[in-house]
Amino acid sequence: MRNVLGDAVRAATDDDNPNPWFVDVLLPEVRKCISNGGIPSLPVSDKLLFSGLPLSMLDNDEKADAPASLNKISRALYDLWEQLPAGERADVARVYVRILHELGDDYDESFDYPVEYFLPELAETEEGREAIRAEFGGSWKSTFWKAACAYAAQMENSGETLRNHPLLDKWGYGLVAKLFRLHNDPSLKESAMKKLQSDEYVFDEVIDYLAALNLPETRKALEDYAKDIRSGKDDNRKQEWPEGRLFTLQGIDEATVKAGLKQLPLR
Numbered sequence: 722m723r724n725v726l727g728d729a730v731r732a733a734t735d736d737d738n739p740n741p742w743f744v745d746v747l748l749p750e751v752r753k754c755i756s757n758g759g760i761p762s763l764p765v766s767d768k769l770l771f772s773g774l775p776l777s778m779l780d781n782d783e784k785a786d787a788p789a790s791l792n793k794i795s796r797a798l799y800d801l802w803e804q805l806p807a808g809e810r811a812d813v814a815r816v817y818v819r820i821l822h823e824l825g826d827d828y829d830e831s832f833d834y835p836v837e838y839f840l841p842e843l844a845e846t847e848e849g850r851e852a853i854r855a856e857f858g859g860s861w862k863s864t865f866w867k868a869a870c871a872y873a874a875q876m877e878n879s880g881e882t883l884r885n886h887p888l889l890d891k892w893g894y895g896l897v898a899k900l901f902r903l904h905n906d907p908s909l910k911e912s913a914m915k916k917l918q919s920d921e922y923v924f925d926e927v928i929d930y931l932a933a934l935n936l937p938e939t940r941k942a943l944e945d946y947a948k949d950i951r952s953g954k955d956d957n958r959k960q961e962w963p964e965g966r967l968f969t970l971q972g973i974d975e976a977t978v979k980a981g982l983k984q985l986p987l988r
Contacts, residue, residue: 743801748813751801755812760819761794791820792835799835807848814843814852821870825862826888841899844873865893872900880908895924902930910934917946925972932976935984940977947973 750761795817802813817839843849853874861867865888871879880901883889889897894916901909913927923946931939950966 743797744804747797747801748805751798751812751816754816754819760816760823761797791823795820795839796835799839802839802842807846811848811852811855814849815856817843818853818856818870821866822856822859822861824866826865837896837899840869840873840896841903844875844900844903850874863888865889869893869896869900872897875904880906884909884912895926898924898926898930902926902933905933907934907936910936910939914939914942917942923969928969928972929976932973932980933983935980943973943977 747761754761798813798817798820802810802817805813821840843853850873853870854876857867857870857874857876865886868879868883868886872883883897883900886893898909898913909930913931916923916927917931928943931943947970950970
């Protein structure tokens with residue numbers, strides 16, 4: 722990987738310019754990466770990367786040339802994606818997909834920000850889907866991330882591959898439920914309903930997905946789940962703290978109402 726950002730980041734965070742640098746500094750370097758290959762490497766601490774503090778306020782350890790994690794680079798790219806107008810974000814998305822190529826099966830931030838949000842945002846736009854397709858070739862360290870990107874880009878037969886991936890339950894289910902909800906894809910339905918009966922903690926994305934399908938069986942599954950929480954049934958498995966149960970019930974109600982409103986005919 723080319724170290725293309727080190728001096729630029731330092732220049733953008735000196736005493737005279739402590740403001741965010743994503744568009745002015747990161748975007749040109751992203752475009753260089755598209756031309757020359759590779760991923761931006763950030764030889765600065767995570768604190769320097771996102772604090773906006775001038776270098777004079779950081780100690781020597783915080784100024785050390787330790788590359789930021791792929792997750793932090795992803796976060797910077799996600800922030801840049803959100804600042805740019807539609808039609809000008811393809812290069813950012815392509816560099817991000819290159820990062821997903823590098824994630825292994827042991828990646829421990831898989832359902833944290835930004836992965837949980839960035840990949841679904843790419844899946845929502847043709848600009849993002851085209852960027853995934855443009856960078857899909859080559860080697861992948863993880864078949865899970867390859868499958869997730871293939872489904873996000875709506876490639877042929879990608880749903881079955883992702884739905885049946887052996888690592889789905891390890892750390893990717895919330896993300897996958899969000900992707901399937903975007904396409905109103907019912908093929909994850911049976912697996913998602915089983916999670917209401919078995920998992921100690923059920924992702925909000927699972928509830929949103931089942932509610933969005935708005936089928937008789939998914940509505941009943943959510944109703945039964947809410948009844949179990951209210952009655953205290955399986956109390957040791959469901960949310961143990963009262964606020965958690967309240968938030969879960971609120972999430973079910975909100976997701977159900979939103980799904981119902983979408984079914985109303987437009988006038």
